[in-house]
Amino acid sequence: MRNHLRFAAYLSVAVAVSSSFAGPREDLLKAVELDTGHQVKALLQQSVDPNLRDDQGQVPLFLALRAESYKAAAELLNDPRTDVDLANASGETPLMMAALRGNLEWAQRLLDRGAKLNRDGWTPLHYAASGGEPKLVRLLLERGAVIDAKSPNGTTPLMMAARYGAIDSADLLRERGADLALRNERGLNAADFAAGAGRDTLVQRLQTR
Numbered sequence: 001m002r003n004h005l006r007f008a009a010y011l012s013v014a015v016a017v018s019s020s021f022a023g024p025r026e027d028l029l030k031a032v033e034l035d036t037g038h039q040v041k042a043l044l045q046q047s048v049d050p051n052l053r054d055d056q057g058q059v060p061l062f063l064a065l066r067a068e069s070y071k072a073a074a075e076l077l078n079d080p081r082t083d084v085d086l087a088n089a090s091g092e093t094p095l096m097m098a099a100l101r102g103n104l105e106w107a108q109r110l111l112d113r114g115a116k117l118n119r120d121g122w123t124p125l126h127y128a129a130s131g132g133e134p135k136l137v138r139l140l141l142e143r144g145a146v147i148d149a150k151s152p153n154g155t156t157p158l159m160m161a162a163r164y165g166a167i168d169s170a171d172l173l174r175e176r177g178a179d180l181a182l183r184n185e186r187g188l189n190a191a192d193f194a195a196g197a198g199r200d201t202l203v204q205r206l207q208t209r
Contacts, residue, residue: 024048032064037071044075050082057089065097065106073106077113084115091121099124099140102133111143123149129161134168137161147178154184158206163193167202170194180208 028048031039044050053059061082064073076082087093095115098106107124111117117124117140125145128136137157141147148156158178161170170190174180183189188196191206 025052025054028052028060029054029063032060032069032072032076033067035064035067035069035072037075040072040075044079044081050076050079051086053088059086059088059094061086061094062088062092062097065094065101065103068101070106077109084110084113092127093119093124095124096122096127099128099136100131102128102131102136104133104135104139107136107139111139117143117145118149122151123157125149125157126151126155126160128165129157129169129173130164131169132166134166134172137165137169137172141172141176147173147176148182150182151184153186154182156182156184156190158182158190159184159188159193162190162199162202162206163197167199170202171205174205180206 024043024046025048028040028043028050031043050060054063061073061076061084064070064076077084084095085093093115095107095110095117098110107128115124123145125137125140125147126149128140145157148158150156156178158170158173158180159182161167161173174190178190180190189206189208191203191208194202194206
C-alpha cells in the first residue's frame, strides 16, 4: 500500500512537470486540435498570442478551419488580436481554407471580419473554384473577387473549376464573364483543363470561337 501511494505521488508530480514544459503555444494548438473552445477562450484571456505558429508554420485559425474545429475557430475569431489574413508557410489564409472546404458560413464570417478577397498569387476564389460548392464561388464574386485572378503559374479560377471543382462553378464563372482564352504558363486554357478531367460537355462550353 505504501509503495502504491508513493507511485501515485510520483505520477502526479511527473504529470505536473510534463505539463509545465508544454507551454502556452502547445496548449493552444492542442486545444484547437481537440476543439475545446472553452480552453481556447481561457488561454486567449491569459494573453496567449492567437497568431502564433506551429513548427510547420501553420496558424491557429487556419488549423481550426482545416480540422473543422469550429468552437475553437469561433473563439479565435472573436479575439480582436487575431489576424484573419495571416497566411501559413504555404501562403494560405483562413479564408482560403474555408473556401476550399465550401464552408459558406465561415467564409461569410471571415469576410465580415475583414478578410481580404484578393491577393497576389493563389486567391480564395481559386480555392473555392476547386471545391464542390458553387454558392461559395458566387459569394466571393458578389463580394468583389477578381474573376480572372492568376496564380504564380498563370492558372485562373475557371481553370481550377474546369478540372477539379463543381461543373456548376465552372459554368457560373463562364456566365459571369471569365476569360475563356486565357492560358497558363504551360499553354493550357480552361477547356484544356476540362478535357484533362474527361468533362467533354464542359469542354464544348469552354471552347473559344
